[in-house]
Amino acid sequence: MTDSTLETISSLDAAYDRIEQRQQELEKSANAFATTMTGAFARSVVSGKSFDDTLKTITMSLSNMALRMAFKPLASALTSNLSNLFGNLFDNVDLKAATGAVKPFAAGGVIGAPTYFPMTGGGVGLAGEAGPEAIMPLTRGPDGKLGVASGGGSAPQITVQIVTPDPSAFRRSEAYVTGQIARAVMRGQRGL
Template identity: 45%
Template sequence: MDEDETFTVAIEADTTSLDRALADLSDRADRFGSALTSAFAGAVTGSRSLDSALKQLATRLSAIALDAALKPLGDFASSAIGQLFSAVAGAAGGGGGAVMPFAKGGVVAAPSYFPAGGRVGLMGEAGAEAILPLSRGADGTLGVAAPAGREGQTIVFNVTTPDAPSFKRAEAQIQAMLTRAAARGRRGV
């Protein structure tokens, strides 16, 4: 690889949550500006005393702050009630595909509610969680077992380079080659 070659990396990101947060922040800033303008306009025109204008401003700012503070709680309650009703409706109506089996394991990537001995359990609240089926060994122990007949792969990858900087420049290519080798091994190619 020549030293004057360059790599271009394209990064794509889902920015919808950032857009929503910025729109919410913009809305709150507009409400704050409107409250401030209204209070001082009333004081300047003489329709209200400065004291009553400042009291009105404080009341409106408190309401805006309270709305912002309670919004996450309201969103959580709304989501929890919706999931609970959908779970109850799915259980009562036969599910119609609403029940997701995990006999072979799986991953729960978002907060989800489940029945837990007369109570409601919550999983996935701090990020992705794995569900692993347990199996009993020949000696009676219960635990997670690797699939029978499959051993871990060993991939030996030798890299010869004249110096550390040239290795650093080729590191991304080496990682890609190693990833492709591991994928071929998983497919049995």
Template identity: 45%
Template structure:
């Protein structure tokens, strides 16, 4: 007993239909070329061999043009991306986001960024230890705290030392919250 198996296939037929239209156009132009060549042979008295040779040369030229069209388009878009974008240079010294595919020079090669979605450009800076890392949004200002304690003698200072230390720690905590 055979099972009834059904499979639903969905596909975008637009490229296929475009190819069929292209083939239809080519066959029409081939028919026109062949008719013109045979008519030329009959009217001008040229040999059929010359006419067919010229027809083959014309068809080979058209096929070569069609075959090289994607390469020509790719080279054109790459050049317009490289040189067309030169008029609108966007600086990224302070960072930024690249949201669409963009080419950039990378030594002797060509780099591509943003091809899989948005990418961030982060400025780098050397830290106090000399290591290179992501630069913070701005430099944190240094905090200076001056604390004056007046005591009558060393013994009274020692008695209030714990209270002064607690007050100083609390002041520092409050100050760092705002940074």
């Protein structure tokens, strides 16, 4: 092979690498978009938000994503230049926080890969080492104890329709039937 052919192959190889990198970035953006959309809809369904509130949440999430994508080249340039500048002093510095790789978990979430975290009182913990793990915010209950808040909390809607050919007989036994229904509901709430 001639030098010209080798240069062409090398340049095509570099172009292929750039295209592959752009494709991976596009895939990450598409996944982030899908996650944002499904997360916003899921949160609105669970929290009972109106459709307008849901659209506002989605719009804000998409705006934040667009801003992060717009500033990514600047952040990459800054982190690259700072890494080069301080490379000899700080060889193992991880600047993921400057590029938007930090995900807040104040509202909860899932860790899908092994992740180290600081523990209160010192030390380091490891989460996600055996598979996905849930992160749930803690709340203080009326008794002052710290724990995980359960969702829901609203009373179930129960409709009982009684059709009888003799309404006067039902009126005489209404208190008994009402008590039976109330006991059945209580057993259902206790899971018995």
